[in-house]
Amino acid sequence: MTNGDEPKDKRLKAGDAQKLTMAEVAKYVGVSAMTVSRAFRQDASVSEETRKRIMEAVDALGYVLDLSAGSLSSRRSGFIAALVPSINNSNFSDTARGITDALENTGLQLLLGYTDYSAEKEEKLIEAMLRRRPEGIILTGGSHTDRARRMLDKAGIPVVETWEIPEEPINHVVGFSNGEAMSLLVRTLASQGYRRFGYIGGTTARDTRGSQRRSGFLKTVEELGLGPGRAISFGVPPITMEQGGQAVVSLLERWPDTEVVLCVSDLSAFGAIMECKRRGMSVPGDIAIAGFGDYEISSICHPSITTINVDCYGIGRQAAARLLDALQGSGEATGDEITLTGYRVVLRESTDRGGAA
Amino acid sequence: MTNGDEPKDKRLKAGDAQKLTMAEVAKYVGVSAMTVSRAFRQDASVSEETRKRIMEAVDALGYVLDLSAGSLSSRRSGFIAALVPSINNSNFSDTARGITDALENTGLQLLLGYTDYSAEKEEKLIEAMLRRRPEGIILTGGSHTDRARRMLDKAGIPVVETWEIPEEPINHVVGFSNGEAMSLLVRTLASQGYRRFGYIGGTTARDTRGSQRRSGFLKTVEELGLGPGRAISFGVPPITMEQGGQAVVSLLERWPDTEVVLCVSDLSAFGAIMECKRRGMSVPGDIAIAGFGDYEISSICHPSITTINVDCYGIGRQAAARLLDALQGSGEATGDEITLTGYRVVLRESTDRGGAA
DNA sequence: GGGCAGAATGATATCGATAACACTAGGGAG
DNA sequence: CTCCCTAGTGTTATCGATATCATTCTGCCC
Numbered sequence: 002m003t004n005g006d007e008p009k010d011k012r013l014k015a016g017d018a019q020k021l022t023m024a025e026v027a028k029y030v031g032v033s034a035m036t037v038s039r040a041f042r043q044d045a046s047v048s049e050e051t052r053k054r055i056m057e058a059v060d061a062l063g064y065v066l067d068l069s070a071g072s073l074s075s076r077r078s079g080f081i082a083a084l085v086p087s088i089n090n091s092n093f094s095d096t097a098r099g100i101t102d103a104l105e106n107t108g109l110q111l112l113l114g115y116t117d118y119s120a121e122k123e124e125k126l127i128e129a130m131l132r133r134r135p136e137g138i139i140l141t142g143g144s145h146t147d148r149a150r151r152m153l154d155k156a157g158i159p160v161v162e163t164w165e166i167p168e169e170p171i172n173h174v175v176g177f178s179n180g181e182a183m184s185l186l187v188r189t190l191a192s193q194g195y196r197r198f199g200y201i202g203g204t205t206a207r208d209t210r211g212s213q214r215r216s217g218f219l220k221t222v223e224e225l226g227l228g229p230g231r232a233i234s235f236g237v238p239p240i241t242m243e244q245g246g247q248a249v250v251s252l253l254e255r256w257p258d259t260e261v262v263l264c265v266s267d268l269s270a271f272g273a274i275m276e277c278k279r280r281g282m283s284v285p286g287d288i289a290i291a292g293f294g295d296y297e298i299s300s301i302c303h304p305s306i307t308t309i310n311v312d313c314y315g316i317g318r319q320a321a322a323r324l325l326d327a328l329q330g331s332g333e334a335t336g337d338e339i340t341l342t343g344y345r346v347v348l349r350e351s352t353d354r355g356g357a358a
Numbered sequence: 359m360t361n362g363d364e365p366k367d368k369r370l371k372a373g374d375a376q377k378l379t380m381a382e383v384a385k386y387v388g389v390s391a392m393t394v395s396r397a398f399r400q401d402a403s404v405s406e407e408t409r410k411r412i413m414e415a416v417d418a419l420g421y422v423l424d425l426s427a428g429s430l431s432s433r434r435s436g437f438i439a440a441l442v443p444s445i446n447n448s449n450f451s452d453t454a455r456g457i458t459d460a461l462e463n464t465g466l467q468l469l470l471g472y473t474d475y476s477a478e479k480e481e482k483l484i485e486a487m488l489r490r491r492p493e494g495i496i497l498t499g500g501s502h503t504d505r506a507r508r509m510l511d512k513a514g515i516p517v518v519e520t521w522e523i524p525e526e527p528i529n530h531v532v533g534f535s536n537g538e539a540m541s542l543l544v545r546t547l548a549s550q551g552y553r554r555f556g557y558i559g560g561t562t563a564r565d566t567r568g569s570q571r572r573s574g575f576l577k578t579v580e581e582l583g584l585g586p587g588r589a590i591s592f593g594v595p596p597i598t599m600e601q602g603g604q605a606v607v608s609l610l611e612r613w614p615d616t617e618v619v620l621c622v623s624d625l626s627a628f629g630a631i632m633e634c635k636r637r638g639m640s641v642p643g644d645i646a647i648a649g650f651g652d653y654e655i656s657s658i659c660h661p662s663i664t665t666i667n668v669d670c671y672g673i674g675r676q677a678a679a680r681l682l683d684a685l686q687g688s689g690e691a692t693g694d695e696i697t698l699t700g701y702r703v704v705l706r707e708s709t710d711r712g713g714a715a
Numbered sequence: 716g717g718g719c720a721g722a723a724t725g726a727t728a729t730c731g732a733t734a735a736c737a738c739t740a741g742g743g744a745g
Numbered sequence: 746c747t748c749c750c751t752a753g754t755g756t757t758a759t760c761g762a763t764a765t766c767a768t769t770c771t772g773c774c775c
Contacts, residue, residue, distance in 0.1 A: 301603065
């Protein structure tokens, strides 16, 4: 056992006896590594017989393809990067799922990052992603740091900005105007007779979609001649349910005769409604409340919540589809496009004029 | 323009003039590529002066490190893989965030996949992940296909299973007993005088945590001598708010005198409560309802929802920490460990015996 | 029967970084 | 004054797959 002729295998850590390469599979089968490589792709010309033998060997040996080596020589990483502000309890998780689903069976893998609504963090993440040489990248929103824009330009890969219509798009866009969507909600409710509008949102600095919704609100209230809008800023985005509750209290303290409160998201609207009920107010009897995003909670909640339905999942799918187009047809007809996604007002109990809760 | 001596640059796609390598940065600065490589790492010995010049050049040229090349030669991919059942509206998004946060500043990047509660999909994802040669992998739950287990064994990387206590752990575990947690909730409510218990969950086949909660419920109700538990299965996991509402209706049709209904998650509990209110029943006056998971919604909802608080975020952080430990101290003291995470009953209005809504 | 197309496979260079070792210059210890 | 050590840097081989070109073999056509 302790013969002097033992090889010095000190480098081998416990249990890493598995550095199995394509070459060893090849040797085992009696073909060249190149043939094994071909067998892993469906288009390559390998005889059915050989492919079968190779795949049996792969199974027997437990070989797993090493894409990091492959992507180096093929110069295709097989990655798509996507950055979303947050993944918790938000519309963006649906978008992420849409991207994931659209990427299925394309051989592309999603690299997901959370920017936490910060352009600086986004910049860092963009750099981290680009180090993996993704073949395309999907961003949320249109405001990026200068350095981020420069890196993206240099990268020479298709970029899709989502969830907004940036003033200066980098490349492709899949989104909608948050301001106009909110404006539509204001007009719809105004046409039902509501006059004294309040608004609840986060502090605007970081969440550009939130601030677009707010501006859309303020502008439209003004245009309709309904006096200055009553807007409350509460907490850093994403504003929580609890903050929605706190905000509605502040708002009603300051402007007690408010008739309807629009919220930057359904979550804050839900928090506001629950807080009102807790304080014995009836929704929509004493106060009407609406949200944004059409989360599941809004159709289930009692009272159900009026909101704007946005095709979150579709944004993800379409963004990914745009990217795949750009990757396939690269070379021609890759004109940067803006894909507008739909939204619609969903009227529910929480703003029902005849209603009581 | 159409001279015969034009180089045939058909291979060059529009805008990929950016194949900048470390060697070119090196030439630009007048050092070797190796020195540039060193400059990118903090520990390497490069003079401050040289590093500064290199970084300026990197900035000027817009060079971005290529990790896929680096990981091939260093044999460290810099990836950690994590698989969760779903990311939408679920506790797992918090776990994913915990992992992400724990990985910050470690130079490791998260590869996230969604198994959709399917062991087959998990198997496929495990293979896809292993092709990227992750340095460790975090799974949800303890049931995997045989092939998945074999691949994980062969991979020779640390594995952390989370959210449960598997009977046969692969390696490390960070989780808790879902059955015991549910049992605790039953006992707590029984001690408050509740006798006729109902249960709402999804069809059990795929969601092992869900079925553990169900068994915990049934077993404990039995043990307490409270007759056979009244359990409803409704829909494939993850059960939605809406399904929670439908399920509570079925349950009450079948067993109208049920006093308290425990739900597999807070989301279904919320749906159940809202449906009850919609039908004019008072919660907890006419029926008490409890959930599992302590989602934000449960503390905000009116009535607030009794539930089991689970440290979702902490599970993610600890799983990642366990992995980092295993990667650092690789070679010694890597005994597989089971890390138990805490849970506690949170009593709220929805099961308040004196209460009305 | 010669030649040629096409399928199947192999040999070699290469992708872009890093590991491992070699080397140089300068400074402190003896 | 020599030796040795260390910090800083360069050289070369290498990671494991794939692009590319070369090669072999078969069969078919004129």
